[in-house]
Amino acid sequence: MHAALTLGPIAYHWPAERKRDFYARIADEAPLETVYLGEVICSKRAPFFERDMPDIIERLERAGKTVVLSSLAEVMLPRERQATRALCEMEGAEIEINNAAGLHARAGAPHRIGPFLNAYNEATIAWLAQNGATHVCLPHELPRASLAHAAKAAGEIAIETEFQVFGRAPLAVSARCYHARAHGRHKDNCQFVCEDDPDGMPLLTADGTPFLRVNGIQTQSESYICLVREMAELVAMGIRHLRLMPQSVDMVAVAETFRACLDGKIDSEEALAQLSETCAQTRFSNGFFHRVAGHRMVAGSMPVS
Amino acid sequence: MTLAELVCPAGTPAALRTAVDAGADTVYCGFRNATNARNFPGLNFSTDELATAVAYAHAKGSKVLLALNTYPPAGQVDLWREAADTGARIGVDAFIVADMGVARYIATKYPEIRLHLSVQAAASSPEAIRYYCESFGVKRVVLPRILTIPEIRRIAQEIPCEIETFIFGNHGLMVEGRCSLTNYVTGLSTNMDGVCSPAADVEYRREGDGAVSSCLSGYVIDRFGPDEMAGYPTICKGRYQAPHRPEGYYAFEEPVSLNLARLLPELIDAGVHAFKIEGRQRSKSYVRNVVSAFRNAVDDIRAGREANIAGLLQLTEGGRETQGAFETKKWR
Incomplete structure (x- = not known):
């Protein structure tokens, strides 16, 4: 079965120029089939990128990639409601919805379900499918047995499934901006301090252990999820879309390694070694998949049973 | 003016009786398993205990809400369905749900029983709330603790259901239903295991x-x-x-607890129907003190009298308290 690599939306506040360069290189060089674009975390950041979106979309599509526009995870303020409505009422565009406000605006027209929407089980997936969903990104904390069950049930009603296999885990969101708080500010006068931390602001425990990353209102894991060893099993379950989250590393190299492993050109141990080199500053984790603490890296993957 | 229903925690059968006796209009509780978000050792109800508790509450004119407000992982949905079946058979007054699959099951099978949308569903805009109302016939939304009173007032004008807000107790910082910090650290999930x-x-x-x-x-x-x-x-x-x-x-918040005692009249005026007290993990004496204090305050407000705010503030004496986002958006 063919498996596609996808690139999730950039979670961080990268400067516009960095985003332009990043997507230009993704378009030209990365073996990715789908690219998700848009500001998912903080509505204050969105205007910085909007002007460049049409050019970036065109460039990615010319390179043969499917472009999907992702909606905000948290929708509360008037500008967030407006942005969600405008995006989800767009006709012709492929969109991924991350909040029930977006489902309301979409009113049953076709769409994808994003990882923040909490499609944990077959009953929820069936409900969403009846109301226009064609594709579901499953929550990052689902363990192996539930992933298999969800993918099978989705497959039976012709719903595509997707799962994050690389990048920091999106552990929590809040109404409060923790980046602003760290600098003695609040959300309304943040002065975009989050731009200083393109891979998130590290939080260490009192004994100096790297623990979490702050990204505006979002809290992420210190470790990068890395399911390169589990990937074949995910594909065997029927999960045909494997999501890489943009981090401040060579994402073309990351995509190439995952692709080579999917294509059987290198084995998963070699792939893991390559990824460890590409991401030398960061440790990996796969605990959620193995139903142990998410931060852990468990050796090996059991065969499909 | 709305009714200002007082919704109180019942972690155990004893706490439920205490809350009812102390004047709770409504109590909320859960089964002793992963189907609710306070799946702690020593807490919650067996089927028989719930049946007895519902009979006790109903005899005293109080309502019982059953929390089925976690997210079933794929392959385990039956546990939540069976919990709903049991709750319906016992005659609970409403289910508190978060998962769309669970909501749909109850809305289809038990359309005569009220559905409340849990804070775990994180519906914080009129559109999201309307989605749940139109899809599943939700009658009440429990709002996330992230909104200011003017924002609550605007939401109340734009939705077709009742509003319940937290007024007292633990003050979680993350959007409920969207937090896997505990699973990252311990291997047990807040959303799936209720931990x-x-x-x-x-x-x-x-x-x-x-x-x-x-x-x-x-x-x-x-x-x-x-x-x-x-x-x-x-x-x-x-x-x-x-x-x-x-x-x-x-990095996220000081260890403070929420106390909206001062804001009760404003919340009522903004259109809040029900006040929720957090604390199913708390002792009987805590439940008695907090419930009776808020009972008196709400009765005073309803009767147009000045409420004894000082008594409510004493409840967190020694501990630090906050009005969180309700008072000012600068909290964000």
Whole structure:
């Protein structure tokens, strides 16, 4: 079965120029089939990128990639409601919805379900499918047995499934901006301090252990999820879309390694070694998949049973 | 003016009777398993206990809400369906749900029983709330603790259902239903297992300098001096170091609890139907004190009298309290 690599939306506040360069290189060089674009975390950041979106979309599509526009995870303020409505009422565009406000605006027209929407089980997936969903990104904390069950049930009603296999885990969101708080500010006068931390602001425990990353209102894991060893099993379950989250590393190299492993050109141990080199500053984790603490890296993957 | 229904926690059958006797209009509780978000050891109800509790509450004119407000992982949905079937058979007055699959099951099979949307569903806009109302016939939304009173007032004008807000108790910082911090650290999930910073994974470690580290599964969540009282290691209440804060700081929130005693009249005026007191994990005496104090306050407000706010403020005496986002958006 063919498996596609996808690139999730950039979670961080990268400067516009960095985003332009990043997507230009993704378009030209990365073996990715789908690219998700848009500001998912903080509505204050969105205007910085909007002007460049049409050019970036065109460039990615010319390179043969499917472009999907992702909606905000948290929708509360008037500008967030407006942005969600405008995006989800767009006709012709492929969109991924991350909040029930977006489902309301979409009113049953076709769409994808994003990882923040909490499609944990077959009953929820069936409900969403009846109301226009064609594709579901499953929550990052689902363990192996539930992933298999969800993918099978989705497959039976012709719903595509997707799962994050690389990048920091999106552990929590809040109404409060923790980046602003760290600098003695609040959300309304943040002065975009989050731009200083393109891979998130590290939080260490009192004994100096790297623990979490702050990204505006979002809290992420210190470790990068890395399911390169589990990937074949995910594909065997029927999960045909494997999501890489943009981090401040060579994402073309990351995509190439995952692709080579999917294509059987290198084995998963070699792939893991390559990824460890590409991401030398960061440790990996796969605990959620193995139903142990998410931060852990468990050796090996059991065969499909 | 709305009814200002007082919705009180019942972690055990004894706490339920206490809350009812202290004047709760409504109590909420859950089964002793993963189907509710306070799946803690020693808490919650068996089927028989719930049946007895519902009979007790109904005889005294109180309502019982059953929390089925976690997210069933794929392959285990039956546990939630059976819990709903049992609740319906016993005659609970409403279900509190978060998962769309669970909501749909109840809306289809038991359309005569009220559905309340849990705070775990994180519906914080009129559109999201309307989605649940139109899809599943939700009659009441429990609002996330992130909105100011003017924002609540605007939402009330734009939705077709009742509003319940938290007024007292633990003050979680993350959007409920969207937090996997506990699973990252311990391997147990808040959304799927109903667990948050579980006690079995807690360790208080005495350091060489006399300090006490408050740990969760080996991660130091906070550290206290020899004379300080060591706090519980809830991840979002911990003290961490950041590049600009090498001294360590409360990265998310100080360990404070929510107390909206002063704001009750404003909340009623904004269109809030029901006030929720957090604390199913709390003792009987705590439940008695808090419920009777708020009972008196709400009765005073309803009768147009000045409420005894001082008494309510004493409830958190010694502990630190906040009005959180309700008072000012600068909290964000």
